[in-house]
Amino acid sequence: LAWLIVMRPGAHVLEWLPQGVPPPLYRCSEEWDADRLGMFGGLGRLSDVHHVCLRSEGTPAKLTDKQRWSGVKTTVRQSGFRKWDLDVDPQKFARWVNEAVRRV
Secondary structure, eight states, X not given: OXXXXXXXXXXXEEEEEOTTOOTTTSOXXXXXXXXXXXXXXXXXXXXTOEEEEEESSSSOOOXXXXXXXXXXOOOHHHHXXXXXXXXXOHHHHHHHHHHHHHHO
């Protein structure tokens, strides 16, 4: 996803997380431009590219501010989530792509 820094300002990027990534380990709010302190949300902010992080789970977890900004214990398996397979819901994907197109 780091290629987003060479995209045209105002472009939109969807990031998809595998199922089972603990929310405090990786902030993924399923809202446009809400994860600006994350790796790709931060690159999007610096590049003026809109970013949304999506989870493979059906609905995003609701976290309190304390949970959102707290540390979390992870296992070795959880820390390697970038190697996990993605389970992309076609309807959810289509919804977010359509929303990105409308926003342009």
